[in-house]
Amino acid sequence: MYDVRTIREDFPILNREVNGKRIVYLDSTATTQKPRKVIDAIVDYYENYNANVHRSVYKLAAEATDLYENARKNVGDFIGAKQEEIVFTRNTTESLNLLSYTLESSMKKGDRILISEMEHHSNILPWMRLEEKGILLDYAKIDSNGYLDIEDFKKKLKKETRIVSIVHQSNVLGTINPIDELSSLAKENGSIFIVDAAQSVPHMPFRVNENFDYVAFSGHKMLGPLGIGVLYGKRENLENLQPFLRGGEMIKDVDFHKVSFEDSPIKFEAGTPNVEGAVGLSAAIDYLQDLGMDNVRTHEKQLTKYLMLKFADNKNITVYGPNEAEKRGGVVAFNVKNSQLLRKAKNEGIRLDDFIHSHDIASFLDDSNVYVRSGHHCAQPLMRTLKVTGTARASFYVYNDFEDAEILASKLGDIGVQ
Numbered sequence: 001m002y003d004v005r006t007i008r009e010d011f012p013i014l015n016r017e018v019n020g021k022r023i024v025y026l027d028s029t030a031t032t033q034k035p036r037k038v039i040d041a042i043v044d045y046y047e048n049y050n051a052n053v054h055r056s057v058y059k060l061a062a063e064a065t066d067l068y069e070n071a072r073k074n075v076g077d078f079i080g081a082k083q084e085e086i087v088f089t090r091n092t093t094e095s096l097n098l099l100s101y102t103l104e105s106s107m108k109k110g111d112r113i114l115i116s117e118m119e120h121h122s123n124i125l126p127w128m129r130l131e132e133k134g135i136l137l138d139y140a141k142i143d144s145n146g147y148l149d150i151e152d153f154k155k156k157l158k159k160e161t162r163i164v165s166i167v168h169q170s171n172v173l174g175t176i177n178p179i180d181e182l183s184s185l186a187k188e189n190g191s192i193f194i195v196d197a198a199q200s201v202p203h204m205p206f207r208v209n210e211n212f213d214y215v216a217f218s219g220h221k222m223l224g225p226l227g228i229g230v231l232y233g234k235r236e237n238l239e240n241l242q243p244f245l246r247g248g249e250m251i252k253d254v255d256f257h258k259v260s261f262e263d264s265p266i267k268f269e270a271g272t273p274n275v276e277g278a279v280g281l282s283a284a285i286d287y288l289q290d291l292g293m294d295n296v297r298t299h300e301k302q303l304t305k306y307l308m309l310k311f312a313d314n315k316n317i318t319v320y321g322p323n324e325a326e327k328r329g330g331v332v333a334f335n336v337k338n339s340q341l342l343r344k345a346k347n348e349g350i351r352l353d354d355f356i357h358s359h360d361i362a363s364f365l366d367d368s369n370v371y372v373r374s375g376h377h378c379a380q381p382l383m384r385t386l387k388v389t390g391t392a393r394a395s396f397y398v399y400n401d402f403e404d405a406e407i408l409a410s411k412l413g414d415i416g417v418q
């Protein structure tokens with residue numbers, strides 16, 4: 001049974017009080033808190049196994065290498081991939097940049113890349129860089145409910161489209177995109193299909209399918225430590241890519257003017273890797289597996305539904321993204337009006353923006369230890385489409401409970417008069 005009370009006890013930081021009050025942490029989309037199991041695994045690594053990996057013959061180094069490689073296998077099993085299809089990076093951003101730099105050599109002027117209007121900057125800027133080479137960047141539109149416009153996606157999927165790179169779950173709208181359908185369309189078109197899974201692998205059961213060429217996600221968004229990320233690549237894809245960075249450990253042989261590279265994934269991991277991060281991520285995966293990813297998804301859906309119902313009762317709140325909890329993740333972006341203030345300003349002939357600035361909302365909530373993100377959420381093109389400069393955003397994870405949602409909704413009820 002999913003018991004959020006006992007889960008909360010596993011997270012030391014959530015048991016911390018600030019000014020005598022509980023912390024209401026609603027920013028797991030930015031980064032998640034870490035359970036004791038992950039913290040302990042990292043401490044255990046340093047206390048008992050620390051050595052550099054893949055290069056020394058002594059026992060400690062062999063044990064550290066085993067821990068690192070077992071972590072790779074655990075990540076692979078978690079998403080239905082083979083161990084050798086998992087490259088460790090720093091984060092989603094690095095995984096997507098790796099692809100942008102390594103795929104570049106196979107692209108020419110006039111080729112196109114298709115993304116969507118709801119992408120995080122991490123899945124925009126690496127592709128925008130290629131515009132400098134004459135490669136064209138297309139954005140599939142979103143509709144007024146925050147769903148991807150599939151007809152527009154199809155229209156923009158052209159014969160020159162070499163790469164389609166799409167977010168699975170939006171970090172702002174919460175929209176869960178139909179990536180199976182999108183990947184089939186991309187494959188029928190002969191395009192490379194990339195999934196930005198930074199907000200989906202942590203929150204729902206996720207399996208790679210044969211149409212996914214590459215998948216990127218971050219350990220810190222799934223209870224793991226900072227500084228460890230993942231790039232999944234189909235084996236044949238990885239074998240055909242050139243390395244991104246060059247240096248120690250990723251070679252078979254180096255002569256004065258010649259080099260042959262290791263097989264993937266090692267050829268993409270130049271230099272000393274983040275062993276601690278891999279070990280911590282593996283412990284995080286064990287923790288999530290124990291909870292069950294179906295349960296994680298159900299739990300977040302219930303919280304989201306509850307919060308959206310609460311928000312629907314407050315006429316000052318505008319929520320962005322799909323109405324149906326089924327089709328969205330546990331991310332709720334919103335803005336708040338102060339109707340009383342607006343009325344007063346209008347009577348006095350003063351022009352005020354409709355919404356209170358999202359940073360002011362976040363600061364106001366911070367006074368009660370309610371931690372939400374505010375601003376553009378690294379998705380400025382999306383903000384332009386939504387015609388706002390920013391939003392506040394509450395996001396849920398395994399440790400949030402109904403009380404968190406209740407406190408947020410009731411604090412917002414204190415703003416303005418409806």
Ligand SMILES: Cc1ncc(COP(=O)(O)O)c(C=O)c1O
Nearest residue numbers: 091092093120122171198199218
């Ligand atoms: C959808 C999405 N993609 C990419 C990223 C970038 O992740 P990172 O900062 O871990 O590289 C984020 C971070 O919030 C995200 O939400």
